[in-house]
Amino acid sequence: MATRGLVPSAMLDSGLVMGVVYWLLLLVGVDIGASPHTGRLLRQVSRQMLVAPVVAVVGTLAGVALASILLPSIRVRDAMAVGAGFGYYSLSSILVTQLRGEALGVVTLLANILRELLTLVLAPLMARVFGSLGPVVAGGATAMDTTLPVIVKSSGLEYTMVAVWSGLVLSLLVPFLIPLLL
């Protein structure tokens, strides 16, 4: 669609995407502020806040390492670098492209976009099957912004701070972990 000029290219620059993200964050903030449970929220989250990023990192890296067995053309370390994007596709795909070339860079971009899409669409199912922490760790780095609204909807308002915190820690880890793995 976009290649045929149906979508103006100006719409696709990161400025507009970030504008939509900021709008989304504003809406999430209004939701938090308007909730009568907000005060309680800040007091009862400390354990989950420690657990969530650890679960996301260990679970993701173990999962992609196992999945790479199915892909003979991708080394375990390369697969782990793809996973270490944690959904932060813009940064991770640039890092991997620079360190390991175009091919793995495209795989990184797609895998991490897919991670965000999967979380946006399946968050309610993830919460039901894997518990309230599920959508938080599946969202990875995106749990602090783009997937935050669906996580809050699926896991509950009390997971807002857990999601923001976990997403923040994972976002900061991306530029350290990817060069370490490659």
Add this chain to the structure above:
Amino acid sequence: MDLRIVGFLLLGIAIGVPLRSLPRIAPVAGRLLTTGTVYALVFLLGASVGANPAVMANLGAYGVQALVLCLGGVLGSLIFARLVALPRSASPREE
């Protein structure tokens, strides 16, 4: 990292607090707006993939690898989350 992320969240909270006096309208309006915005974001993501000729040309070859790795990472973290949450999730609706 972008400080505006925290800024917009805090601004939203400041707007939301006085809205507590509208307990019927605020949650419904908020949910509708949020859902619409999420769809817009998904559309933009898809469009930016479609607009990139290099990605489109190799979509088949790289797409399968990306899908496998994505599912591996997501399932790995979900299963680990389930294991970690076991002691806490003795809530009535589980099991």
